[in-house]
Every structure is written in C-alpha cells, then in structure tokens.
Amino acid sequence: MLRRIVLIATVSAAALVGGVPVAGASPLPLPLPLPLLSEPADHLTVIVAETGNTRTDGRYELECEPTGGTHPAAEGACERLEQLAQDGQDPFAPVPEDMMCTQQMGGPATARVTGTWQGRQVDATFRRSNGCEISRWQTLEPVLPNTRS
Known part of the structure; x- marks a missing residue:
C-alpha cells in the first residue's frame, strides 16, 4: 500500500512539474524510480497446528525483501524461498494425484500458507499424511517448522 501511495505521489509530482514551464527552461522528464515498479516483496501468512510443540504452533507473518514479520526463523525462511526460486521449484504446488507415495504417517501436523510469493498468489495446505x-x-523448512524429534 505504501509503495502504491509513493508511486502515485511521484507520478503526480512529475505531471505537475512537466505541466508548469519555468521561464527560460525546457521541461525535462523526471525518471520514475525503478524499485517502485518492481514486483512487491514476498509476504506470506503461515498457520501451523498440531506439531506437538506449542512453541511452533501458531500464526506467523513472513516478509522477504526486506526480511521481517513475526516468523521465528524469518531470515532462514526467506533464504530457503530464494533458493527454491533460483532452482525453479514451486514449493507450494500440491503433490500430483497420480504420484506413488509411501504410506507412512509423519504425525498430525498441518500448515496453511497464504499470501504472495514471486509475484503470484499462494494458498497451499501441508500435512504429513504420507x-x-x-x-x-x-x-519448505524452515518456512514450516521441523517436526522431527
């Protein structure tokens, strides 16, 4: 929201300056700051439940570029997301329906991740059911907590 306000103010100021000629001066176009035109920073909401550890269960906000939010391992989580992006992986894609998976139970832990990553909307559910x-x-660790004992 703040970026949008700054962008509107910058464009408005440029239009005003360009539309009012100064005596003896030729109007020069003002360059728009490129960072304002770049993709918005990653912002994810992570909700974790039933990990068996009350310190990791809860709702966290994760912001990357710059790193921030309430996530307990924000720096490591942002680094992991950047690494996955560089590798061309989509950690939020569901398991394909025709995938053969071992039938093992990893515990009752669940997680839901929503928000924006790499300029696209994310709404993914995670469980440890196979x-x-x-x-x-x-x-996706450390975006999601390590549930191994």
Missing part, C-alpha cells in the same frame, strides 16, 4: 507430503513439508 511420504510425498512429508517430503513436501521438509522441502
């Missing part, structure tokens, strides 16, 4: 889901959870 080998594929356990692997998917572990791929």
Whole structure:
C-alpha cells in the first residue's frame, strides 16, 4: 500500500512539474524510480497446528525483501524461498494425484500458507499424511517448522 501511495505521489509530482514551464527552461522528464515498479516483496501468512510443540504452533507473518514479520526463523525462511526460486521449484504446488507415495504417517501436523510469493498468489495446505507430503513439508523448512524429534 505504501509503495502504491509513493508511486502515485511521484507520478503526480512529475505531471505537475512537466505541466508548469519555468521561464527560460525546457521541461525535462523526471525518471520514475525503478524499485517502485518492481514486483512487491514476498509476504506470506503461515498457520501451523498440531506439531506437538506449542512453541511452533501458531500464526506467523513472513516478509522477504526486506526480511521481517513475526516468523521465528524469518531470515532462514526467506533464504530457503530464494533458493527454491533460483532452482525453479514451486514449493507450494500440491503433490500430483497420480504420484506413488509411501504410506507412512509423519504425525498430525498441518500448515496453511497464504499470501504472495514471486509475484503470484499462494494458498497451499501441508500435512504429513504420507511420504510425498512429508517430503513436501521438509522441502519448505524452515518456512514450516521441523517436526522431527
């Protein structure tokens, strides 16, 4: 929201300056600051439940570029998300329906991640109900807490 306000103010100021000629001066275009035109920073809400550890259960806000929010491992979580993006991986994609997964239970832990990552909307649910889901959870650590004892 703040970026939008700054962008509107900058464009408005540029229009005003360009529209009012100064005596003896030629109007020069004002460059728009490029960071305002870049993609918004990553912002995710992470809700974790039933991990068996009351210190990791809860709702966290995670902001990257710059790192911030209430996430207990924000710096490591942002680094992991950046690494996954550089590797071309989508950690929020669901397990394909035709995937063969080991039938093992990794515990009752669940998580939901919503928000914006790499300029796109995210709404993903995680659980530890089989080998594929356990692997998917572990791929996203430390965005999601480590539930292994």
